[in-house]
Amino acid sequence: MNPKEAVGRLSMPTSTLEYWLRSARAGKLSEVGKTQRPLTEVELELSKTKRELAEVKMERDLLKKAAAYFAKKVL
DSSP, X not given: OOHHHHHHHHTOOHHHHHHHHHHHHTTOGGGXXXXXXXXXXXXXXXXXXXXXXXXXXXXXXXHHHHHHHHHHHHO
């Protein structure tokens, strides 16, 4: 799997994956993220809600396309 495919599957910025790869090659992957503060409970909930919303939007769009496809078949 190439980095672009991985970024798409993980829904993350390309720059983040590139940074992780550079750190891994330099042998400093264990230091990544040590300077970040822990997320609060509210931030974690917001992140979870945003992920769920994105998933629901994808499902909605898929259902719209399926409905349009079957509506064309019926007519």
